[in-house]
Amino acid sequence: MSKENEVELARRLMRGEAAAFEPFLELFRGKVFQYALLMCGQREDAEEVAQEALLKVFQNFDQLREPERVRPWVLRIARNACYMKRRKSVFAPEEEISLDALLPEFQQNGGQRRLEIADWSALPDSQVLQGELREALDRAIRELPEIYRSVILLRDVEELSGEEAAEVLDVSLDVVKTRLHRARLMVRKKLDAYLRRVQKG
Amino acid sequence: MPDCKEVFALLSQYIDHELPDGLCEEMERHIAGCAPCVEFVESLRRTVALCHQFRAEDRPGPLPASVQQELLSAYRQMLAARGPL
Numbered sequence: 001m002s003k004e005n006e007v008e009l010a011r012r013l014m015r016g017e018a019a020a021f022e023p024f025l026e027l028f029r030g031k032v033f034q035y036a037l038l039m040c041g042q043r044e045d046a047e048e049v050a051q052e053a054l055l056k057v058f059q060n061f062d063q064l065r066e067p068e069r070v071r072p073w074v075l076r077i078a079r080n081a082c083y084m085k086r087r088k089s090v091f092a093p094e095e096e097i098s099l100d101a102l103l104p105e106f107q108q109n110g111g112q113r114r115l116e117i118a119d120w121s122a123l124p125d126s127q128v129l130q131g132e133l134r135e136a137l138d139r140a141i142r143e144l145p146e147i148y149r150s151v152i153l154l155r156d157v158e159e160l161s162g163e164e165a166a167e168v169l170d171v172s173l174d175v176v177k178t179r180l181h182r183a184r185l186m187v188r189k190k191l192d193a194y195l196r197r198v199q200k201g
Numbered sequence: 202m203p204d205c206k207e208v209f210a211l212l213s214q215y216i217d218h219e220l221p222d223g224l225c226e227e228m229e230r231h232i233a234g235c236a237p238c239v240e241f242v243e244s245l246r247r248t249v250a251l252c253h254q255f256r257a258e259d260r261p262g263p264l265p266a267s268v269q270q271e272l273l274s275a276y277r278q279m280l281a282a283r284g285p286l
Contacts, residue, residue: 013276014286015286016280016285016286018273018276018277021273021276025264025269025272029261029264030260030261033260033261034256034257037257037259038257043259046259046261047261047262050261051268054272055271055272055275058272058273058275058276058279059275059278059279060279061276061279062279062282062283099209099210103206103209104209104237104241106237113237114236114237115237115240115241117240117241117244118244120240120243120244120247121243123247127247127251128254129251129254129255133251134255134258137251137252137255138255138257138258141252141255152252156249156252156253156255157252157253157255159253162217162219177213177214177219180213181210181212181213181214184213184245184248184249184252185245187248187252188244188245188248191244191248191251192244
């Protein structure tokens with residue numbers, strides 16, 4: 001569903017139109033569940049987090065000042081619900097990965113430096129994400145350290161702006177940019193490894 | 202003009218059109234003359250395009266009627282507490 005539609009649903013809910021309740025719930029339950037699933041990893045946790053988050057969403061709906069920002073507003077509540085869940089388990093603090101560790105590898109071919117890279121141009125422009133490629137991307141995202149996973153989910157999967165993602169995660173815009181770049185590089189590297197395997201036959 | 206490593210560091214901002222015009226043009230000039238960078242930029246662009254399409258395969262299970270009722274009550278209570286707009 002487009003952003004315009006979800007903003008319209010939020011406006012109607014704010015006006016008290018109960019008919020907007022079900023479509024709004026249906027739409028955002030999917031989004032909150034997906035975010036929670038990819039952040040917590042467990043289906044049961046994700047269901048629980050989604051329920052807690054949605055309860056907060058409806059209890060506090062009058063605090064959504066700008067319906068245009070309903071997506072980041074809901075995702076922020078989801079992020080907080082995930083965080084509460086995570087706090088109950090132990091997790092190590094994560095450090096930023098250096099860019100050097102993500103530099104592509106070169107191979108010397110006579111006098112020419114070539115990248116060791118799959119043939120990405122073999123993927124058609126209209127490549128639909130399905131099958132093994134979808135699974136490879138799913139794995140790549142799930143394997144990202146949490147601080148990178150949360151950023152790529154918000155920026156590239158949910159397509160929030162940098163400012164919106166910064167607000168959801170309580171970090172600066174520069175931190176979002178730094179982490180997004182590293183997250184994309186890590187995902188790219190894994191997809192590249194997958195493509196090379198496939199292309200070698 | 203930036204070298205490969207500098208280009209590499211700024212690529213996400215480059216493909217997101219977040220760089221100042223001058224720097225963006227310098228990046229373009231470098232990339233235009235550097236085959237490995239052309240290839241790499243393309244692979245990163247395609248990665249982002251695939252992420253745009255990504256949806257987790259697992260979907261939430263059916264919502265129990267009692268939970269839906271609880272959420273609807275929360276919405277109605279919020280409306281009642283808020284009063285008319």
